[in-house]
Amino acid sequence: MKTCNNVNYIHFCLYLFVVVIKASSLNIIKVDEQAICGIKMSCLECLRLAHCSWCPIENKCFSEKMPTYENYCETEKIRHPNYEMSLEDNAICACAGGKLENNCHRPGIAGAECSGRGSCICGRCFCNVNPDPAHPSKAIMGEYCEYDNFSCDDPKCSEGPYHIYDMMANEQNNYEEIEKQ
Known part of the structure; x- marks a missing residue:
């Protein structure tokens, strides 16, 4: 009898897995992207996501699309930038706040x-x-x-x-x- 229960349990799990996969492919089930911002613990983690912003005063990641954060951290807010680099490089640049090494002059050459x-x-x-x-x-x-x-x-x-x-x-x-x- 125990094997029958295990087999039924396995079938139920497989069925549930197939239903979830099918539902997610049809966009019936959707992860709330704004809520994901709240679990990020650093500026870099936060700004790797294009829909998140970072508040350095509160050390908090949030989504401006959520009504509770509509006017949150107005003066110090760091938004996800688009410098036409990778998500990682965009986040590093934004979080550094202009403190990155300037590598825009060719070594040994004076000029612009x-x-x-x-x-x-x-x-x-x-x-x-x-x-x-x-x-x-x-x-x-x-x-x-x-x-x-x-x-x-x-x-x-x-x-x-x-x-x-x-x-x-x-x-x-x-x-x-x-x-x-």
Whole structure:
């Protein structure tokens, strides 16, 4: 008799499992995403979820979509940012509050952040996406936005990428050669 009960119990569990899986695929059962915010214990855990915000004064994660948190933590609220990075990197950047190491200057080269051809966000260079709207195939790339596919106009150039600092050095050398003549 005991085996019969175990078999019935197993069948019931399998049936229940199938029903839950089917119901969740039909969106009949849905996890309340706003309630999940309340169980996160750190800024980083909290902001990994796009619908959550962090209150540093209270050390609390919450969802602004919930009526009880509509005007909660107005002055110090940290919202989930979209810096077009991964969820993890977005969260790290937002929680750091501008205290990340600035890695937007090429070592050993004085000059503008991101070679003057991008923006420094969270200590990283994000190169200008469309440097010349009239020529959409032109692109800027590299850790410090130091490469492009359009700076070289020498006959031996192909399709790049070209290092902007090498191109500047070549221009200086060409200028010096012209002056000597």
